[in-house]
Amino acid sequence: MPSTAPDPELPATEVENGGEGELEETPAATRTPDQWWRSAVIYQIYPRSFADGDGDGIGDLPGITSRLDALVELGVDAVWLSPFYTSPQHDAGYDVADYCDVDPRFGTLQDFDSLLTRAHAEGLKVIVDLVPNHTSSDHRWFQEALASPEGSAERARYLFRDGRGPDGSQPPNNWQSVFGGQGWTRTTRPDGTPGQWYLHIFDSSQPDLDWTNPWVHEQFADILRFWLDRGVDGFRVDVAHGMAKAAGLPDYTPPAGTGSMGGGVTLAPEIEGHAAEDPATPPYWAQPGVHEIFREWHAVLEEYEGDRVLVAEAWVDPLEKLADWVRPDEMQQAFNFVYLETPWQAPALRSVIDESLAAFGGVGAPSTWVLSNHDVVRHASRLALTAENPQGAGIGPKSPGQPIPDIGLRRARAATALMLALPGSAYLYQGEELGLPEVIDLPDSARQDPTWFRTNGARYGRDGCRVPIPWEATAPGYGFNTSGESWLPQPGEWTRFARDTQLGVPGSTLELYRLALELRRSHGLGTGSVDWLPGYSEQVVAFRNGDVTVIANLGTTPVELPAGEVLVSSDALPEAVLLTDSTVWLHTL
Numbered sequence: 001m002p003s004t005a006p007d008p009e010l011p012a013t014e015v016e017n018g019g020e021g022e023l024e025e026t027p028a029a030t031r032t033p034d035q036w037w038r039s040a041v042i043y044q045i046y047p048r049s050f051a052d053g054d055g056d057g058i059g060d061l062p063g064i065t066s067r068l069d070a071l072v073e074l075g076v077d078a079v080w081l082s083p084f085y086t087s088p089q090h091d092a093g094y095d096v097a098d099y100c101d102v103d104p105r106f107g108t109l110q111d112f113d114s115l116l117t118r119a120h121a122e123g124l125k126v127i128v129d130l131v132p133n134h135t136s137s138d139h140r141w142f143q144e145a146l147a148s149p150e151g152s153a154e155r156a157r158y159l160f161r162d163g164r165g166p167d168g169s170q171p172p173n174n175w176q177s178v179f180g181g182q183g184w185t186r187t188t189r190p191d192g193t194p195g196q197w198y199l200h201i202f203d204s205s206q207p208d209l210d211w212t213n214p215w216v217h218e219q220f221a222d223i224l225r226f227w228l229d230r231g232v233d234g235f236r237v238d239v240a241h242g243m244a245k246a247a248g249l250p251d252y253t254p255p256a257g258t259g260s261m262g263g264g265v266t267l268a269p270e271i272e273g274h275a276a277e278d279p280a281t282p283p284y285w286a287q288p289g290v291h292e293i294f295r296e297w298h299a300v301l302e303e304y305e306g307d308r309v310l311v312a313e314a315w316v317d318p319l320e321k322l323a324d325w326v327r328p329d330e331m332q333q334a335f336n337f338v339y340l341e342t343p344w345q346a347p348a349l350r351s352v353i354d355e356s357l358a359a360f361g362g363v364g365a366p367s368t369w370v371l372s373n374h375d376v377v378r379h380a381s382r383l384a385l386t387a388e389n390p391q392g393a394g395i396g397p398k399s400p401g402q403p404i405p406d407i408g409l410r411r412a413r414a415a416t417a418l419m420l421a422l423p424g425s426a427y428l429y430q431g432e433e434l435g436l437p438e439v440i441d442l443p444d445s446a447r448q449d450p451t452w453f454r455t456n457g458a459r460y461g462r463d464g465c466r467v468p469i470p471w472e473a474t475a476p477g478y479g480f481n482t483s484g485e486s487w488l489p490q491p492g493e494w495t496r497f498a499r500d501t502q503l504g505v506p507g508s509t510l511e512l513y514r515l516a517l518e519l520r521r522s523h524g525l526g527t528g529s530v531d532w533l534p535g536y537s538e539q540v541v542a543f544r545n546g547d548v549t550v551i552a553n554l555g556t557t558p559v560e561l562p563a564g565e566v567l568v569s570s571d572a573l574p575e576a577v578l579l580t581d582s583t584v585w586l587h588t589l
């Protein structure tokens with residue numbers, strides 16, 4: 001049975017409603033075949049590290065605008081911008097102090113408008129980040145809450161609770177922060193005595209909002225409209241599995257083997273098995289209450305002309321459950337982190353591809369595919385790790401199972417060539433088109449991820465995938481800016497990864513991405529289907545998508561190529577055989 005891409009003509013179906021078990025009709029009008037996001041390749045820009053227009057060492061919006069041409073040349077359809085809003089930057093901007101303004105480090109609202117105008121003129125859609133689970137503790141809402149009495153309307157915006165124990169000195173429950181340490185911080189009353197505690201699933205500078213409060217809903221509907229009015233094409237929704245908490249905030253101890261964000265644990269290819277398939281649902285992740293929020297936002301987007309999109313950052317296992325996030329009246333897409341966390345093993349990849357197409361297709365949504373982002377070890381290193389590496393832990397000089405760079409890059413190229421041949425929508429993270437590895441040997445003094453501090457260095461965190469990217473081999477800061485300043489130090493040996501080193505060089509990683517993106521588009525792979533090919537060994541992933549045959553060899557035995565014109569190859573093809581850790585696309589009739 002071929003696995004097919006979700007059928008855009010899907011008839012109205014009955015879908016389960018919000019985890020509450022009701023059935024409702026799919027609004028057919030919300031699923032039309034020309035929805036751009038169904039097959040789009042979306043490039044994640046991490047503004048701090050993309051391009052720095054003013055030379056202060058932190059990337060900015062004018063820097064991004066000046067480099068958009070490179071993304072057009074790469075051949076992507078859209079960009080997603082990680083947060084650039086007013087923020088004290090305790091979590092690199094995911095701690096927002098004003099959702100409707102630009103932090104001066106990144107520029108101004110006018111700079112944003114110029115970026116958007118320019119991107120649209122170039123044919124690129126623009127998605128911005130929405131961070132609704134928590135605000136910065138600097139946000140006016142939280143400062144007002146702190147200054148207001150216990151039980152006040154201002155306090156009800158957040159999750160303030162009395163402590164346990166006779167003097168309230170114990171946190172209200174045992175929840176831990178994703179970044180390490182406990183998930184509660186105690187406040188101090190104006191008279192200096194200890195007061196209530198507030199919940200922060202992330203850093204103590206990121207208090208969680210209380211989404212049972214209608215006031216919070218109203219604020220975010222306004223925030224969506226603010227950016228939609230400016231013309232954005234959609235939102236990537238941060239922690240879209242975390243906003244609703246189980247009533248009563250019960251104690252919970254996660255089972256071993258679950259990632260801190262709720263997904264599984266990345267296993268190295270050499271380790272048997274797969275991440276936990278269905279970890280028990282924690283009372284702070286994947287609660288049914290989130291679906292009501294998404295429906296509200298879906299309706300807000302429908303107030304606007306054009307085809308706007310909500311994309312869930314939701315670390316939810318299994319995929320059948322994640323599919324609830326993209327039912328017809330909820331979000332349009334969800335990041336497929338189950339795919340990202342799949343080890344580099346052919347049977348596991350075949351399964352996750354089948355499961356993804358079935359789960360998302362079952363609700364009429366496209367599958368997404370993603371291998372890297374700003375929260376995980378870059379896949380050019382991750383795919384060659386030989387020890388467990390939970391999401392968010394990062395790798396540093398003392399991490400076990402250090403990746404071998406050549407193997408990592410080889411697997412990364414093969415993995416990307418495989419991913420870009422799949423039907424649905426694919427996400428790329430800035431720098432992966434250059435084959436960038438994780439920066440492992442950052443000095444401890446340079447590290448900035450709150451994870452590093454909250455675990456006293458036990459977990460390195462995510463800085464290694466966030467180093468400013470190299471544009472020009474011989475320019476200061478590799479062309480990230482003209483000053484050579486960089487908020488995280490760039491490795492001395494990145495000359496070979498610089499964009500200008502690779503541009504126009506056949507076989508370079510950049511040219512591999514450009515070619516794959518061009519042919520993905522011209523052969524309609526994003527709207528195609530997966531038809532598994534028989535006759536290959538267990539260690540091979542082989543399928544047809546339209547007139548393209550895709551073969552990825554994850555085994556050690558060379559694979560003989562069938563007849564057909566080679567379109568894309570992640571590696572040289574000596575004597576028409578596909579060597580280990582490589583992928584080829586062939587044009588076959």
Ligand code: NOJ
Nearest residue numbers: 091094202238239374375
């Ligand atoms: C997910 C974001 O991708 C990550 O970078 C951030 O630290 C957390 N959410 C908290 O906002």
